[in-house]
Amino acid sequence: MATVEDTAGARPAAEVLARARDIVGPAVRGAVETLPPAPRAIAEYHFGWRDEAGNPAGGAGGKLFRPALVLLAADAFGGAPETAVPAAVAVELVHNFSLLHDDVMDGDTTRRHRPTAWSVFGVGGAILAGDSLLALAFDVLAAGGHPAAADTVHGLSATVQRLIDGQSRDMAFERRSDVTPAECRAMAEAKTGALLGSACELGAVYGGAGARQCADLRRFGELLGLAFQIADDLLGIWGDPAVTGKPVHSDLRNxxxxxxxxxxxxxxxxxxxxxxxLLAGKHPLEGADLVRAAELVELAGGRDWSERETAALLEAALAHLRAAAPPGRAAAELALLARLATRRDH
Known part of the structure; x- marks a missing residue:
């Protein structure tokens, strides 16, 4: 019997992502072009389309991983991927709203191998550009003309509230020394898992899936998001700056x-x-202290635990995908993207 992970006929993950960029990329760009001049200029820089002077820069605007989930989820239930473009654009705009704000809150000065928007245009400008992208996301989704537009707007709004709650807890944890794994897991699932879950659920809705299937697709995305966050946490400690676009040990520094x-x-x-x-110290973590902190995380078992947990969460996510999606190319490609997202070498 065929399963969602049968890869016969499935496109490689790189091809799936490239196709999503071809379909959704121009629509994202077209939506951003409707913004007022000031936030538009900052958003276009953030996406990599222009340099700080406003000249064309040729950036691709990110991997568009979340829009790819939307398109594949729609396809998995028989919907034409192109019909789900408004949902895919909305999810990508929300994602980039969160990135603009996260960079400000974390004080990160590098993203995608170039200075972050706030470090170029100032904190206020970056925050307002993020706000503009968030408002635009709901406009795009509401104007998409889908019969369930009101429900999808409400669902995406709830997702944004979860995302903000997760980010708030993430910031609060930096001042605490007693954070439990359960608290940290709940934070990560809200901060990252909620939007991936929403991407998968929106795609399923646009594809005509039933309520139970939509719920399973949402859970697939939420668990995938949690697994992705742990894999990303590992990159935040040990990732190669040439791959991550951020300084080594960036999360420990913060x-x-x-x-x-x-x-x-x-x-x-x-x-x-x-x-x-080390983490309780008042002085900035730099140089040898950062190297030692990374060594201690590994010596205390944090790296091994994270790798095991990532694998377990991925399998749990795939179980929900199997429960929801009929076997076929789109379902197999969702599984391929899930495995790609939880690797630590991308």
Whole structure:
């Protein structure tokens, strides 16, 4: 019997993402072009389409991973992927709203191998550009003409509230020394999993899926988002800047209580105690302290735990995909994208 992971006829993940860029990329760009001049200029820089002086820069605007999920989810239930473009655009705009704000809150100065928008245009400008993208996302979704437009707008609004709640908890954890793995997991599922879940659910709605199938697709995306966040947390500690576009050890420098760090702190080992003392210090973490902190996370088991948890979450996500989606090329490609997203070498 065929399953959603039978890859016969499935396109490689790179081709799936390229197709999503071809379909959704121009629509995202067209939507951004409707913004007022000031936030539009910052948004176009953020997407990589223009440099800080407004000259064309030729950037691709990101991987468009979330829009690819939307299109594939629609396709999996018999809908034409092109009909789900408004949902795909809305999800991508929400994602980039969150990136613009996250960079401000985290003080990150590099994204996608270039200076972040706030570091070029100022904090206020970057925040307002993010606000413009968020408002635009709801305009695009509402104007898409789908019979369930009102419900999808309400659902995306709830997703944004979860995302903001997750980001709020993430920031609060930086000031705490007693964060539990359960708290950290709930934070990550809200901060990252909610939007991936919404992307999959929106695609299923546009594809004509039933309520139970939409719920399973949403859960597939939520668990995938949590697995993705843990994989991304590993990159935030040990990732190659040439791959991540951010400085090495960037999350540790910000004293983020990511899941690898929380797992290490809760290990009860001497290494956990040394790591806690480092993170509790008042001086900025730089140089040798950063290197040592990364070593301690690994010695205390945080890296091994994260790799095991990522694999388990991926399998749980795929179980929901199997429960929801009929076997076929689109379902197989959703599984391929899920596996790509949880690798640590991309």
């Amino acid at each position: 004293r983020k209580k990511s899941l690898p760090v929380v797992a290490a702190l809760g290990s009860g080992t001497p290494h956990a105690g040394e790591l806690a003392a």
